[in-house]
Amino acid sequence: xxxEIEVRLPDGTTAAHAPETTPMDIARGISEGLARGVIAAEVxxxxxxSFRSFGELSTGTGPVDLKLLTSRDAEALDVLxxxxxHVMARAIMRLYKGVSLAFGPTTDGGFYYDFDLDKTISEExxxxxxxxxxxxxxxxxxxxxxxxxxxxxVKLCQxxxxxxxxxxxxTGLSDQETLSFYRQGEFVDLCRGPHIPDAGKxxxxxxxxxxxxxxxxxxxxxxxQRLYGTAFFDKKELKxxxxxxxxxxxRDHRVLGKxxxxxxxxxxxxxxxxxxxxxxxxxxxxxxxxxxxxxLSRGYDPVYSPQIGRVEMYETSGHFPYYRDSxxxxxxxxxxxxxxxxxxxxxxAGTLSGDDEDKLxxxxxxxxxxxxxxxxxxxxxxxxxxxxxxxxxxxxYLLRPMNCPHHCQIFKAQPRSYRQLPLRxxxxxxxxxxxxxxxxxxxxxxxxxxxxxxxxxxTADQVEAEFQATIELTSFVLKSVGLDDYQVQLSxxxxxxxxxxxxxxxxxxxxxxxxxxxxxxxLNFVEEEGxxxxxxxxxxxxxxxxxxxxxxxxxxxxxxxxPERFKLEYNGNDNSAHRPVMIHRAPFGSLERFTGMLIEHFxxxxxxxxxxxxxxxxxxxxxxxxxxxxxxxxxxDAGLKATVDNTGGKVQAxxxxxxxxxxxxxxxxxxKEAEAGQVALRDRIxxxxxxxxxxxxxxxxxxxxxxxTVRQVYKxxxxxxxx
RNA sequence: GCUGCUGUAGCUCAGUGGUAGAGCACUUCCUUGGUAAGGAAGAGGUCAUGGGUUCAAGUCCCAUCAGCAGCUCCA
Numbered sequence: 001x002x003x004e005i006e007v008r009l010p011d012g013t014t015a016a017h018a019p020e021t022t023p024m025d026i027a028r029g030i031s032e033g034l035a036r037g038v039i040a041a042e043v044x045x046x047x048x049x050s051f052r053s054f055g056e057l058s059t060g061t062g063p064v065d066l067k068l069l070t071s072r073d074a075e076a077l078d079v080l081x082x083x084x085x086h087v088m089a090r091a092i093m094r095l096y097k098g099v100s101l102a103f104g105p106t107t108d109g110g111f112y113y114d115f116d117l118d119k120t121i122s123e124e125x126x127x128x129x130x131x132x133x134x135x136x137x138x139x140x141x142x143x144x145x146x147x148x149x150x151x152x153x154v155k156l157c158q159x160x161x162x163x164x165x166x167x168x169x170x171t172g173l174s175d176q177e178t179l180s181f182y183r184q185g186e187f188v189d190l191c192r193g194p195h196i197p198d199a200g201k202x203x204x205x206x207x208x209x210x211x212x213x214x215x216x217x218x219x220x221x222x223x224x225q226r227l228y229g230t231a232f233f234d235k236k237e238l239k240x241x242x243x244x245x246x247x248x249x250x251r252d253h254r255v256l257g258k259x260x261x262x263x264x265x266x267x268x269x270x271x272x273x274x275x276x277x278x279x280x281x282x283x284x285x286x287x288x289x290x291x292x293x294x295x296l297s298r299g300y301d302p303v304y305s306p307q308i309g310r311v312e313m314y315e316t317s318g319h320f321p322y323y324r325d326s327x328x329x330x331x332x333x334x335x336x337x338x339x340x341x342x343x344x345x346x347x348x349a350g351t352l353s354g355d356d357e358d359k360l361x362x363x364x365x366x367x368x369x370x371x372x373x374x375x376x377x378x379x380x381x382x383x384x385x386x387x388x389x390x391x392x393x394x395x396x397y398l399l400r401p402m403n404c405p406h407h408c409q410i411f412k413a414q415p416r417s418y419r420q421l422p423l424r425x426x427x428x429x430x431x432x433x434x435x436x437x438x439x440x441x442x443x444x445x446x447x448x449x450x451x452x453x454x455x456x457x458x459t460a461d462q463v464e465a466e467f468q469a470t471i472e473l474t475s476f477v478l479k480s481v482g483l484d485d486y487q488v489q490l491s492x493x494x495x496x497x498x499x500x501x502x503x504x505x506x507x508x509x510x511x512x513x514x515x516x517x518x519x520x521x522x523l524n525f526v527e528e529e530g531x532x533x534x535x536x537x538x539x540x541x542x543x544x545x546x547x548x549x550x551x552x553x554x555x556x557x558x559x560x561x562x563p564e565r566f567k568l569e570y571n572g573n574d575n576s577a578h579r580p581v582m583i584h585r586a587p588f589g590s591l592e593r594f595t596g597m598l599i600e601h602f603x604x605x606x607x608x609x610x611x612x613x614x615x616x617x618x619x620x621x622x623x624x625x626x627x628x629x630x631x632x633x634x635x636x637d638a639g640l641k642a643t644v645d646n647t648g649g650k651v652q653a654x655x656x657x658x659x660x661x662x663x664x665x666x667x668x669x670x671x672k673e674a675e676a677g678q679v680a681l682r683d684r685i686x687x688x689x690x691x692x693x694x695x696x697x698x699x700x701x702x703x704x705x706x707x708x709t710v711r712q713v714y715k716x717x718x719x720x721x722x723x
Numbered sequence: 724g725c726u727g728c729u730g731u732a733g734c735u736c737a738g739u740g741g742u743a744g745a746g747c748a749c750u751u752c753c754u755u756g757g758u759a760a761g762g763a764a765g766a767g768g769u770c771a772u773g774g775g776u777u778c779a780a781g782u783c784c785c786a787u788c789a790g791c792a793g794c795u796c797c798a
Contacts, residue, residue, distance in 0.1 A: 112793095120727070211793030212726025219795050223726055226793065254790095258734080267771090267789050323798060325724095402798060436724055436796060437789095445797085533798055557798090584798090621755035648754080649761075656759035670757060680757080688758055 005054045006063030014063050019055025023048075024197065027068050034068065039076035039201060040194050042067040047075050049145055049194040071201075071233035078106050083143060083196045084133075084205055084231035085111040090187035091132035092117070092227070095125075100164045101189060102215060102224050109241065110230025114213050116164065121225055126207040129227075133205055136185070140200030144183045145193060153179040157190060164215065164222075165190045172216075204238035205231045247547055253599035254442040260604050260662065262595075262612070263443055272440040272447035274592050279612035282641060283598070284591050286610045288428055290708075291452055291477065291587065298473060300424040300454060305406035307430055311396040316565055317405040318501065320398060322534060328434045328447075333395035336367035341396075344387045347380045403429035404559075404584060407455040408566040411580070416570035421580065422458035422466055428591065429453045443596035450591045456583040457568065460509075463581050467539075467556060468517045470585045474541055474554045475523070477587040481598065482607060482710030485544040487524045489552075490514055492537050494530030501535055506560035511537045514558060535561035541587075545601040546713040553594055557584040605662045605684070607710040608701065615642040615701065616663045617679070618654040620670030627674040631667060631694055638698045640705075642667075659684060665701060667694075685712050 004016040007026065017026070023041035027034045027050070041050045043057045044065050058064045069076040085104035088111075093099045096119050104113035121129075148156060150169060157165040169179060169190065182191045184199065196202070206229060213226040232238045249255075257263045262280030269275060276284060296302070311330050314320035320327070332338055343360050346352040352360075357376060364371065374386045400406065407425045416423070430450045439445050456466050471488075478486060492511050493500050500507065514537055518525045525539070532538060538557035542550050559582040562568075569577040588594035598610070608614055615635055619628035628644045635642035645654045651668060658666045667679035673691060681689040681697050692700075704711075 122728075209792060210727070213794050214725075217795070219725060224794095225726080228793085265790095271789075317798095319798065326797070404798090431798095433797080438724070438726095438792095438794080439796070440790095535798080618758090620757060623755065650754090650756050651758065652756085653760050654758090659759055666758080668758065672757085682758060 005058050007054060007066050008063045010065075010067050017054060019058075020053045022051050022053050023066055023068060024050040026066065034070070037070040038068050039071060039073075039196050040069045040079040042069055042075065047079065047194055049143070050197055051142070052145065077233070079194055080196055080202060080233065081106040081111040081231050082194075083199065084202050084229065085113045086143070086182065086184060086187065086189055086191070086195070087133050087136050087199055087202065087205075088129065088207075088227060088229050089113045089115070089189065090136055090184065091129050092121075093187065094132055095128060101162055102164050104189075107228075109245075110208060110228060112226050112228045114215075114224040114226045116215075116222060116224050121210050121227065123207075123210065130205065130207050137199045137202050137205070139185070140198045141185045142198040143195035145180060145195070146183065147178045147180050149178055150176065153181070153190065156181070156188070160188060162190070201233070202231050203233055204235040205229060206238060206242070244547065248549070248600075251547070251600040251603045252442075253444070253596040256599050256604040257442065257596075260612075262599065262604075265442070270447070271437060272435060272445070274443055274446050274448065280595065282612035283595055283606060283610050287481075287588065287591065287594070288452075290480065290609075292428075294473070294477070295424075295426050295454070298424075298469070299422075300426045303407065303410050303425045303427050305403065305410065305427060305429065307400055307432075308397045309400050309406060311398050312392065313405050313409070314398050314401070317402070317408070317562060318535070318565060319402055319405070323401060323433075326433050326435060327401050328399045328432055331397040331399070333397075334367075334369075336364055336369050337391065337394060337396060339363060339367070340369075340387050340391055344384050344391075347384050347387075350380065352380075399432040400429075401431055401433050403427060403431060403451060403453045404455055404562055404582070405566070407453075408562055408568060408582075411455075411457050411568055412566065416457075416580075418459060418570055418572045418578070421570060422456050422462050423580075424454055424456045426452075426454035443592040443599075446590075446592050449593065451586050452588045452591065453584070453586050456585070457563070457570075457580040458583070459570075459572075459578070460581055463513050463558070463583070464517055466583055467514060467558070468521065470556045470583065470587075471517065471521055471523070471539070474556065474585070474587040478541065478543065478554070480708050481610070482713070483543050483545075483601070487526060487542045487544075488518060489531070489540045489542050490518060490525055490527045490537070491531035491533075491540060492527055492529050493532045497530065499534055500532070502561045502564070507537070510558040510560060514539055533557055535559050543597070545597065549600075551597050553589040553597065554587045555585065555589060558582075559584060602713060605712075606664075607708070608664045609705045609708045611662075611664050612641060613643055613661065613663045614640050614705075615665045615667055616658045616661075617642060617644045617667045617669060618651055618658065619645070620651050620668065622648070624669050624671065624674055628667075628669050631669055631679055634694055635667075635698060638702065640698065640701055655682065665697075667697065 005019055006014050007017050008014040023043065024035060024038055027038045038050045041048055044059070047069070048057055050068070054064060082105070085106065089101055089104055092115060096117050098117055100116035102114035102116065104111065154166055154169055157169065173179060179190060180193060182189055182193060182195055208228040208230055210228070211226050213224045215221040215224055230238065230241060232241065257280065260279060261277045262283065263277055264275045265273065266275060308331065311320055329338070330341065332341070339360065354376070361371070369390070371386055371390060374383060410425055411423065428450050430448060432448045435445060435447055440447070458466050478484070493507055518539065536558040538555055540552050541554040543553050544550055562582050563579050568580050570580055572578045598606070606612070617628040617632045619625045625646060632642045632644045645658065647654065655666060662684065664684050666682040668682060669679055673679055677694060678691045679694050679697050680691045683689055
């Protein structure tokens with residue numbers, strides 16, 4: 001008999017147990033009730049099955065730390081959902097023939113499992129799948145774990161006709177000597193675990209959606225069907241989760257944007273190209289005016305630059321070659337330009353046959369272009385050179401994907417002295433990127449957008465202070481729109497990757513500068529390796545909105561690369577040339593994305609200072625219409641965004657419409673108000689505020705605007721149900 | 724770009740091979756009112772586009788375009 005193992009509980013008590021003892025046994029020793037509630041165990045900080053023995057789990061010589069996990073522990077939900085994924089897979093295998101299992105992990109909201117099977121699963125099949133899952137759950141069969149050496153594991157998966165699992169063992173798990181499996185009834189799956197003791201612990205499940213996916217995330221690999229589901233320890237939690245999803249749907253900026261006339265995307269203009277309707281544009285103007293004023297007072301210089309630039313400039317900056325696929329095709333001054341471009345691409349990819357080459361030569365001749373230096377016997381590189389030489393004698397323009405090259409040119413437009421630094425150039429610059437069709441999403445992911453962009457050119461010594469100032473600016477901007485729950489993500493390079501440009505030293509210097517400032521700032525920040533841009537590390541602001549979703553918006557990026565590429569220089573106090581450092585920064589990120597996020601955060605109900613319709617004047621009847629128009633003029637003169645409801649009908653209906661249109665204030669005017677030069681002000685949030693002189697109402701609203709008050713984050717469930 | 728789903732009035736949607744519908748919005752008329760819906764009438768559609776099957780297509784098939792969900796990508 002082997003020696004006993006010391007087990008220490010969270011309260012510090014320790015006891016010796018036989019090696020075959022399991023966490024579940026210990027739970028049972030404490031109370032039957034606890035044993036019934038145990039979902040999994042945490043042994044030496046690792047989440048494991050409650051039904052594995054300490055002999056197997058213990059690694060060291062000292063006592064093992066045991067924490068029993070019940071439905072009250074957050075980690076337990078993950079275990080439950082992983083088991084639910086197995087239950088779903090089991091149901092699928094019962095319902096359909098020839099199912100190959102891929103992976104079935106948990107996600108934030110639930111779990112999914114990827115399958116390869118002939119039948120295309122649609123939402124209509126969900127009820128049958130759920131019914132089968134419920135049968136499995138009701139049977140309360142236990143999950144059992146067993147391990148096999150690799151050859152036997154491969155054999156088992158072959159016997160089970162699970163070719164994807166076989167492949168995974170042979171490739172992804174090639175370094176594993178033994179592999180663990182879980183059995184539940186007739187269902188056996190290669191799986192790391194851990195799992196719940198038995199299926200009966202799953203009290204609430206729901207199939208959520210079905211979508212396509214790829215084996216191991218490789219688009220050229222096998223296409224799989226991914227089934228999403230979720231599971232909870234009780235039905236109430238499931239209900240709350242579903243309500244939260246409904247809440248997010250109600251806030252969808254695409255729906256609210258249409259409903260409230262904020263923006264529109266027309267197929268006639270093009271996919272991913274946003275039309276700002278007057279009301280949406282007013283929100284944007286408020287944001288732009290606010291930021292412009294801030295920047296001017298913080299030592300920034302406004303600049304303007306064109307929305308196209310020569311391809312050569314983007315070759316210099318590196319953007320054109322690096323992001324070729326996600327840019328709009330270049331504009332060529334010569335009609336044969338596109339042909340030569342495609343020709344050169346093919347040569348570069350090595351996919352041009354001699355036949356096709358002859359055809360291209362002939363085609364070029366049709367356009368009157370002969371290439372005497374182009375020798376069919378030359379190397380592909382030499383041929384490309386000839387083509388590129390021809391191209392560079394003709395204009396090629398790129399719809400700009402970034403503003404920075406233009407701003408570099410502005411820096412270069414005149415000799416610079418160290419006395420002029422830091423030079424902070426800002427522009428609300430529109431850029432165009434040909435994002436993949438499947439990525440487009442309302443205002444959040446578009447093909448044309450406007451960055452609240454600026455580039456700071458400074459000396460190496462000024463980097464920290466400038467970085468700190470931009471962090472402070474971004475925090476201020478976010479606070480002004482009522483966003484105070486955010487985290488900064490410091491994105492560093494992936495040491496294993498070679499996609500980065502610039503020297504090792506520059507990267508080290510950049511990364512440590514950013515880290516230092518963030519540490520001093522007291523902001524909550526996390527570091528992420530491998531998330532940096534190709535030209536430098538960056539700090540992204542991850543904002544949490546009022547329903548807990550995270551958004552990546554503002555960004556501050558350090559760049560030692562572009563100044564190098566554009567050979568930017570300033571004259572130092574030693575009267576010799578020095579290279580400036582560049583900081584790219586955008587507190588909003590893009591106006592499109594930021595506005596889209598605000599629409600969802602406020603559920604369309606903007607605070608007064610951002611609101612596209614701040615006051616609507618409601619005449620009691622047509623008899624008061626003239627006075628209403630006069631009041632609206634007074635409000636407009638005072639700088640407020642005011643309209644008049646000139647429709648017929650009763651004031652109750654006008655109020656209802658204004659409330660539904662999320663107008664911040666209503667000014668009800670009837671004979672009494674006209675007589676006294678007053679308005680009866682009604683607040684969207686608090687209701688009737690009573691009559692007051694128009695001037696008093698104006699002062700009240702102007703104060704709220706100047707203070708940029710965010711009085712309420714609108715909760716749609718407070719809205720009365722539509723009749 | 725890939726997989727799947729969807730496309731009918733301005734909006735939300737019904738319409739399972741045989742005469743294109745509802746609610747809201749809109750227009751007109753009546754009503755002229757005091758803090759979340761007054762009443763009546765009317766107008767509005769090449770059923771996304773293009774092919775095909777059929778005596779007959781909004782409905783079935785194919786392609787294209789667009790949208791949605793997910794995958795992959797994101798300077």
